[in-house]
Amino acid sequence: MATVMELVKESEVQWVGQPLKRKEDPRLITGLGKFVDDVKLPGLAFASILRSPYASAKIKRVDVSRAEKAPGVICTLTGSDVSKLTDPFLQISSAPANKVKDYCLAVDKVHFVGEPVAAVVAETRAEAEDAMELIEVDYEPEEHVLDARKALEKDAPLVHEQVGSNLVFHGKWDYGDIEDAIRKADRVVNAKLHFHRFSSTPIENNGVVVNYDRATGFLNIYCNNQMPMFCIPWLSFGLKFPSNKIRMITGDIGGGFGTKIISYPYIALICLLSMKAKRPVKWTEDRREHMFANHGNERSFDVEVPVKKDGTILGFKVSAFDDCGAYTRYEPAGATIWAQVSPGVYHFPNLKVDFFQVMTNKAPVGPNRGYSRMQHLWMIERTVDIIAKELGLDPADVRLKNYVRSDEMPYVTPSGGIYDGGDYSESLRKAMKLIDYDGLREEQARARKSGKLIGIGIATAVDSGTNNFGQVKIITDDNPFSGNSEAARVSIDGLGQFQVGLGTVPQGQGHETFAAQIVADEFGINPDQITVLSGFDSAINPYSHQSGSYASRSAVMGTGALLGATKKLKEKVAMIAAHLMKTLPENISFSEGNVVDKQTGKKMPIWQIANVAWVNNVLLPEGMEPGLVALNFWRPNFTLPDEKWRLNQTLTYSYQTHIAAIELDPESGKFKILRYVIVDDCGTQINPMIVEGQVHGAAAHGIGAAMFEEFNYDENGQLNSNTFIDYLVPSAVEIPHLITGHLEIPSLFAPKGIRGVGEGGGTPLGAISNAVEDALAPFGLQITDSHQNPQHIHKLIREKISKLNQVR
C-alpha cells in the first residue's frame, strides 16, 4: 500500500479512491489504543453482576446482608432497589408487547439464564466477585419456553405474564397476487428452513465506567456503546435523569458489529451504582457474560415458491417465525428490517410474507452484522438452489434468469426499496470466472466417479446500508423515529490547521482515515494535514441522536455531513479571501493549501486567511463573524411507510456474490473449503484497503457462523455454548484464502456514489449451505439449517444410508 508521501508527489491527487494506510493503525498496533477498560479514575471502584441460573423463575428473596459485610464491599444493588429508583426502559413494540417491563436488574422474576439479578461494588473486581457469591437468592422455578413456534401455542408458558402472549409483532407484507402466481405455476417448491442462533464475538467485550460528579450533577459515562446518543432517551427516561447532564464518551472500540447497541441496561446499572457508591465505578464484561449479552435473531421459515419450468420464479410466499429471546430491546425493529431487502436481488413481483416475532426464555437478541436481512437473504438463496435442483437446472442459470437487471436501475422493490444501481449478473459472471466455475463443475463430476464429494455453492446478497428509521412506524405510528441523520464539524484554527469532528462513533472501521480523505479533496490538501478527533465525546464531538456506527452508514452519512460542513467552510474562506485579494468569492478555488484566484492565478495560503478569521479580525469583511468553524447536519431524503408498508428503508444497496467450493468427507461429515471467491460492489470506494478489510471481515464472520458458531440451549434453557470451548470462533487457520474482485458502479443517490459495505449480508451462510447440499447431491439430501456442523451432516448421511438399505 502506498504511503501518503509517495502519493503526494503527484500535484493534483484525488484522495478518495486511494488505498491510504489508516490513521488509526499506528496507535492500535503499538498498543497505544485507549479502550474503555483503560479508563482509570481516582477512587475507581469495581462492579460485579450476579446472574440468573434459571430460564424462568420467581424471585422469592434476595439477601445481600452477607455480601455487604464482605471485605472491600462498598454497596450492593438489587431488583427491588432498581424498581424504586428507575422506570422500565422504553419499548418500541405496539400494545400489548409494549407492556414488557425491562429494568437493569430483574424485578420479581427472571426470564432467561444470565439475566442480571443483583450487583456488588467493591474496592477491587476480585472482592466484588467474591462478595457476589455471598448473595442469597431464593428462586421458584417456573415453566419456560425455548422455541418460537411453541411459544405461540395457546397454553405456552408466558415469558412476560402481563403481556398476555409471547407474540411481539405480527405483520403481513403482501404485494402482487401470490395465490394467482401459485395457480399459474408449473411447479410449487416448498421448503422448511431454520436460521440458527449465533452472534459476533468482538475482541473487546462491553464495558462501562461511570463517574457521577456530585459537584456538577453530571453523569460522565465512558462506554463502548455503538450508538451512545441513541441511548440517551433510554437512559434519561429510565434513570429519570436530565439528558443535558448525561455525557457519553467512547474511545477506541474493539469491534461492535451491532452487539454493542443494546448495552444500555448495563450503562444504566453502572450509573445507579456510581450514584449509590458516590465513587466512579467500572464494569468490564467477561467473555462468558458477553455470551448472554446480545444474540442474533433465530428464525424459521415455511416457504412456498411458484416457478416456471424454465426457472422463472413467480414470487415468494413465506411464513417467518423470529425468536427474539426474553426482552425486546431493539426489537421488534428487526421484524421490519428484513424488508429492506424483501426480494433479495431478484424479481419477485408477487411477494407475501407473514412475519411473527416471538419472545422465548433465551438471551435477548439485538443487532448483529447483517441484522435481520441475513436471515431473510439466506432463506432466499437457499430456496433458489432448492428450485434449481428440483428443476434440474444449474443454480447459476436460475440466478441469471431472475436477477434484477442493471438496465432496470434504480429498481423499486415490491416493498418500496429503491435499489441504487449495480449489475448483479456481471457480479456473478465475474465471480464464476474468478473461481473457474465450469472447470470446477468438470472436476466435481470426475471426483464423484471416484467417490469424492465436491460441492459448489453460490449466493448473492444485498448489503443494505444507511437505514431509514421510518421503518419502525410499521410497528406503531407512536414510535418517534424516522429518517437518519449525522453531524460533522470541520474547523481551521487560527494557525491554519484543520480539525474534523464526526458523530459516527468508530469501532475500528477507520473513520479518521476516510474523513481525512474526503476533506483533503475538498481543500486540495494532504490527509496528513487533517486531524480527525478519535472516539466520541458528546461534550466535544458534534452529533445527531442517530449518530453511531450501525447499518453500514458511517461512510455514507459521514461523507454527507462532511461535504455540507466543508461547503459552508469553503464559502466563508472564499468570502474572506475575496475580500483580502480584492476579487469575487466565486473566483476562489482551493489547491495545495492555498486559495487561488482563478482569474489572476494569485495565491494566498489558507493559514493567512485563518489568521484573519480568528485573531487579525479587524481585517475581516464588515459584519462577518470571526472564526472558521462549520457545523453541518445531514439527512438523506427518506419517506414514511405508505398504507401497504412500502418505503425506501435504506439509502444504499451494496451487493456481494460469493462462491464456495468445498470437499466433504462422507465418513465424518466434515468438509473443507477448497476455493472461495467474493465479488463486491459498494459503489465508489473511498479507501479500497478499508473496503477489502470489510469484505474479508464480513466473509470471516459469515463463514464462522455457517461452519462453527452456534448457541446451544439444553431443554432447561441453559446456554451450553458460552465459552470459547463450546462456541467455536474461527481463527486465521479456518478461514480460507479469499479471492476477491470488485465492481465499482456508483450509487445513484448517495454522496460521491458511495455505498455502505460494513456487513456483507451474511452471504457466506448461503454459499456454504448451498455448497454442502451440492456436495451431498449423490445422497439426495436437503440442507434446511443455516449451520453446517459435521455431526449433523454425518447424521443426515447415516439416516439416508440406513433408509436406502431398508428399501433394498
Added chain:
Amino acid sequence: MHFEGTFNVKAPKETVFSVILDPNQISQCMPDLQKLDVKSPDDFIAIIKAGVSFIKGDFNLHFTTVEKTPPTHAKLTAHGTGIGSTVDMETIMDLADVEGGGTSMKWSADAKIGGRIASVGQRLLSGQAEKIIKNLFDCLQGKLEAA
C-alpha cells in the same frame, strides 16, 4: 439428567426406610458435608462441597420429604444454590422384600443443573453427578449392612 438403579441390602425394610429418611444418617453419605441443619426429620439443609473440574465450592442444599409411605416408598426433593449455579433434584425410592430375607431398593433421580456449572461444565456434568449419586448409595448400602 435421569439416573436410576437398584440394590439389595441384608436388612429389613423398616430399618432401611428409617435410615434413608434420617437426615443425620443420610447426610453422612453426602460428598464433603460441611454443615447440617435439621429443621425436622422431613426438612433439612446440608451444605456440601461439590463441583466440576476447577469450578468447586459450597452448595446449600435444602432437602424436603414430599411423599412418605413407610416402609415402602418415599420421595425427596432437593433444591440448592452455590457457586453461581443451582441444583433441583427429585429422588424416588421404593423398597420391597427380597426372597430369603433382605430388602431391594429401587431408586431414581432426576436432576436439573443450572448456571455456571451447567454452562461451563456440561461435558463433565453427567459423569460427575452419576459418581456422586453412586457413592451416596454405596455408602448407604455399607451403612445398612454394618448396622
